[in-house]
Amino acid sequence: MGLVQRVLEAHGIPSVSLSMIPDFTRAVGVSRLAGIGYPMSRPMGRPGDAAGQREVLRALLQVLADATVPDTYVELPFVWPESPARARKGSDVRPPIADLLARKPWLLPKLYSGDIPDEE
């Protein structure tokens, strides 16, 4: 996502990113970033919580309006109402790369280092 944001900015479109992993997005280097302490898959909040989602979006867009220099980073004040264990409960996400690395754990350093094989 940070990569897309950099291209937008380079072509004259101002932008702001939300991020649940702001450490990573900051490392990529983006113009305007809002960190949020929410779990993956639910960046704007809980399903059905229109008021909560609206306030997250409002705060995100406020960063767009307020930022004056590149690499602006703002931490949004919203707190997820569940513990990490509770937030993960019932989620059964098992991407193909996880199965591949379980079968071929010697490939894991490639994922760590970004030395991505051309094709499996």
Added chain:
Amino acid sequence: MPIDSYRFLDFATRQIIRAWVRREPQASGPVPWAPMTKRLGDATIALIATAGVACRDDPPFDQERERRDPWWGDPTYRAIPADSTQGDVRLCHLHIDTRFGEEDLDVVLPMRRLRELADEGFVGCAADTHYSIMGYQLRPQVLEVETAPALVRELKAGGVDAAALVPS
């Protein structure tokens, strides 16, 4: 207290992200910057999500190829008309729990929330069309040299003044 980027991640993902954070700064150059040329209250805003949202009339993001080649992720994008609701779309993303966005699309692509903020005058206008990519991109070349420039062309053609990016 500062946000803990790793709090909600499982152990394996946490280790991978930490390794990427250590590696990334050497890869990036100066941070590109486009100034806001309009006040937020006058600006047309578009959303870009990474949740792999595709209209049911459009081809889904290719999950079969990713299953054959797990290092690959579909690098294309989809346009989503602003009046779409969860019944009009599907989420094609093998790395997130898609149930939440399928239950309430605004969890991952807050198009209705943006319209509400436009109605109250907080932003000038919500774009007619929003966009989604699929965020799992280990080989980001196509995303960078084809998809992102195509998104720029779409946004400019649609009269969009600024974009808000929502990862999942």
